[in-house]
Amino acid sequence: MNHSHHDLLASLREKLPSHPALGTLIVGIWSVVESAQDLTEFCQGIGQVLQATTVCSAVQFQQQGPSGDWKRLVAIGSAQKVTTSQLGDWLQADVTPGTTAAIPIILLGEPNRIVILEGAAALTSEQLQATSQVLHFALQRFLENLTQTQRATHLKAMLSMVQRWHQTDDLPSLLNEMAECSTQFFAAERASIFLWDKPKHILVGRPALGVEDGKLVVPDDKGVVGAVVQTGQPRRVDDMLGHEVNRDIDKQLEFHTRSLLCVPLLDRKGRVFGAFELINKRSGNFTTQDEQGLVEIAVHAAAVLESSQQIAELLESRDRIAAAQAAEIQLIGESPPMLELRKNIDRISATKLPVLVLGENGTGKEVVSRMIHYHGNRRGQPLVSVNCAALPDTLLESELFGHEKGAFTGAHESRPGKFELASGGTLFLDEIGDMSLPGQAKLLRVLENQVLTRLGGQVDIEVDVRVIAATNQDLPKLVKENLFRQDLFYRLDVVSLHLPPLRDRGNDILILAERFLAEFARKARRDPPMLSSDAKNRLLSHMWPGNIRELRNTMERTAFLCDREIVTAEMLPLDTNNGPQVQQVPAQLDLSEATDRFQADFISYHLERSGGNMSQAAKNMGLHRSNLHRKMKQLGLLDERD
Numbered sequence: 001m002n003h004s005h006h007d008l009l010a011s012l013r014e015k016l017p018s019h020p021a022l023g024t025l026i027v028g029i030w031s032v033v034e035s036a037q038d039l040t041e042f043c044q045g046i047g048q049v050l051q052a053t054t055v056c057s058a059v060q061f062q063q064q065g066p067s068g069d070w071k072r073l074v075a076i077g078s079a080q081k082v083t084t085s086q087l088g089d090w091l092q093a094d095v096t097p098g099t100t101a102a103i104p105i106i107l108l109g110e111p112n113r114i115v116i117l118e119g120a121a122a123l124t125s126e127q128l129q130a131t132s133q134v135l136h137f138a139l140q141r142f143l144e145n146l147t148q149t150q151r152a153t154h155l156k157a158m159l160s161m162v163q164r165w166h167q168t169d170d171l172p173s174l175l176n177e178m179a180e181c182s183t184q185f186f187a188a189e190r191a192s193i194f195l196w197d198k199p200k201h202i203l204v205g206r207p208a209l210g211v212e213d214g215k216l217v218v219p220d221d222k223g224v225v226g227a228v229v230q231t232g233q234p235r236r237v238d239d240m241l242g243h244e245v246n247r248d249i250d251k252q253l254e255f256h257t258r259s260l261l262c263v264p265l266l267d268r269k270g271r272v273f274g275a276f277e278l279i280n281k282r283s284g285n286f287t288t289q290d291e292q293g294l295v296e297i298a299v300h301a302a303a304v305l306e307s308s309q310q311i312a313e314l315l316e317s318r319d320r321i322a323a324a325q326a327a328e329i330q331l332i333g334e335s336p337p338m339l340e341l342r343k344n345i346d347r348i349s350a351t352k353l354p355v356l357v358l359g360e361n362g363t364g365k366e367v368v369s370r371m372i373h374y375h376g377n378r379r380g381q382p383l384v385s386v387n388c389a390a391l392p393d394t395l396l397e398s399e400l401f402g403h404e405k406g407a408f409t410g411a412h413e414s415r416p417g418k419f420e421l422a423s424g425g426t427l428f429l430d431e432i433g434d435m436s437l438p439g440q441a442k443l444l445r446v447l448e449n450q451v452l453t454r455l456g457g458q459v460d461i462e463v464d465v466r467v468i469a470a471t472n473q474d475l476p477k478l479v480k481e482n483l484f485r486q487d488l489f490y491r492l493d494v495v496s497l498h499l500p501p502l503r504d505r506g507n508d509i510l511i512l513a514e515r516f517l518a519e520f521a522r523k524a525r526r527d528p529p530m531l532s533s534d535a536k537n538r539l540l541s542h543m544w545p546g547n548i549r550e551l552r553n554t555m556e557r558t559a560f561l562c563d564r565e566i567v568t569a570e571m572l573p574l575d576t577n578n579g580p581q582v583q584q585v586p587a588q589l590d591l592s593e594a595t596d597r598f599q600a601d602f603i604s605y606h607l608e609r610s611g612g613n614m615s616q617a618a619k620n621m622g623l624h625r626s627n628l629h630r631k632m633k634q635l636g637l638l639d640e641r642d
């Protein structure tokens with residue numbers, strides 16, 4: 001029955017002249033709607049009005065429970081017992097006239113109710129219909145009023161609670177006050193507020209009755225609180241799912257947790273900095289309303305805590321650490337590809353786009369991914385790295401996506417994966433080309449839906465993670481060979497950064513070499529030695545198969561092993577056979593032709609390496625630029641007019 005107010009009034013106005021008692025009924029019911037404090041009072045009031053106006057001997061209200069069973073809410077007069085099957089039949093009908101007349105009241109989202117009037121033979125079907133309409137409307141109105149009143153009372157209580165918190169300055173008293181107020185408010189046995197010390201991977205819970213200094217320290221990846229801070233989502237656990245509870249905490253507190261409700265504490269920027277937990281609802285389990293209420297309270301608690309001096313310091317120090325880390329990352333190099341790379345990093349750091357970093361071993365892929373993280377707005381959140389090549393397939397999935405207790409032999413407890421640990425921050429997937437195909441499928445799902453399921457788990461866990469993947473492999477080739485999923489490749493390749501090998505970075509080799517030399521000389525407590533020009537040429541002409549890592553190691557050895565002020569080419573610990581080879585000259589040429597051919601190849605090689613920069617190429621060959629120019633003309637490598 002779904003009447004608008006207008007329909008209802010129009011229909012009642014029509015019926016009123018032929019049923020004068022209907023007016024008295026409406027007035028009586030209305031006064032009950034206005035005055036009743038709860039549902040029982042409402043039913044009692046309505047029952048009395050119905051008994052008086054319809055001249056029934058008895059009235060009763062029945063309500064259906066969630067499992068289909070019926071319960072009598074209120075009885076006026078000597079109401080008879082009714083069977084479940086009879087109630088079921090009545091529920092099917094609109095109204096049922098007779099000596100025992102029944103009016104079912106069905107409101108969307110509410111339990112079904114039936115009003116039974118006994119000795120109501122005089123009531124016609126039409127009169128019962130009219131009564132039914134009034135009752136539906138009255139109940140609906142009453143329930144709306146009740147929700148509003150309850151909400152107002154709730155808000156008032158919350159306001160006075162929050163006001164008290166604002167007047168408490170020192171952190172331990174504030175936390176005690178919060179716990180005490182909320183246990184009363186939610187009828188729970190205990191409450192704790194956990195603050196997250198992220199760098200140390202621990203949660204510090206207060207107050208913790210029964211623990212020395214009232215402070216409970218737990219790992220940040222265990223139990224319900226661990227899951228809440230890692231995922232940023234509330235969790236509700238009742239008796240049935242008690243295994244999720246971290247029983248170590250129970251042991252420490254000498255307490256048995258039956259039911260638990262825990263919600264995250266978020267700072268102004270939406271970052272999780274702790275959790276608010278309620279333990280053991282005094283009767284039954286925590287409800288959805290409790291969860292909504294605690295989420296609401298946690299917003300106020302977080303605001304008060306955040307403005308508390310000590311928390312502000314904690315958060316600030318987190319920002320300071322991130323800033324220091326950002327400053328520490330150095331991407332050395334002034335060559336055109338490096339300048340371009342730096343520009344791209346600046347552009348993409350602020351976004352959440354996935355990034356694919358490509359380059360040979362040791363070209364700085366990890367440095368670049370760290371830079372993207374620490375220069376973006378996720379810098380205060382974790383940067384978690386996984387080397388996909390270092391883990392066998394089976395382990396990789398549980399490492400990335402986590403697992404539930406019993407998911408496989410040896411899974412003695414539930415564990416969040418690296419994805420969950422990187423929540424709010426960045427996940428660096430190194431050697432992505434080595435990931436197994438099942439792992440790739442799961443990764444794709446997470447990237448597409450921002451949701452994951454732990455191994456052996458049923459629940460979808462939302463994650464907010466930026467993914468940066470790196471590889472030295474040729475991914476398009478792996479795609480062609482069906483070793484890498486094409487859809488995943490496109491997902492990751494939204495932005496790709498190519499790191500050139502060191503041999504293509506021209507003078508950067510010398511900039512890097514000198515920086516590394518200075519760094520290691522400082523560590524060796526000596527003045528940095530100078531590189532002689534032949535040492536520089538030697539460094540420039542080396543092939544650097546190990547790229548920057550190799551250069552760094554070479555300079556480290558040089559700083560520690562060479563005790564001279566000037567490092568010459570011979571002192572560099574480099575494999576001399578490793579340099580690039582200029583093409584061999586055919587033996588049948590005469591000496592002058594062979595010399596010309598060699599010189600032309602040699603010059604072309606250096607010009608190519610310096611990207612056509614004549615001055616640089618001349619320098620690398622130990623020539624003056626004008627001499628190189630002349631030589632090139634002589635060898636026919638330049639037009640006469642150049």
Ligand SMILES: Nc1ncnc2c1ncn2[C@@H]1O[C@H](COP(=O)(O)OP(=O)(O)OP(=O)(O)O)[C@@H](O)[C@H]1O
Pocket residue numbers: 330331332333359360361362363364365366367368430472548549552
């Ligand atoms: N541009 C750079 N400036 C300063 N140091 C760098 C630069 N690039 C790389 N390095 C240093 O070189 C070493 C190797 O870099 P990194 O680990 O980032 O390379 P990678 O490409 O990730 O290597 P791999 O493929 O072997 O994992 C590190 O010690 C890093 O600090």
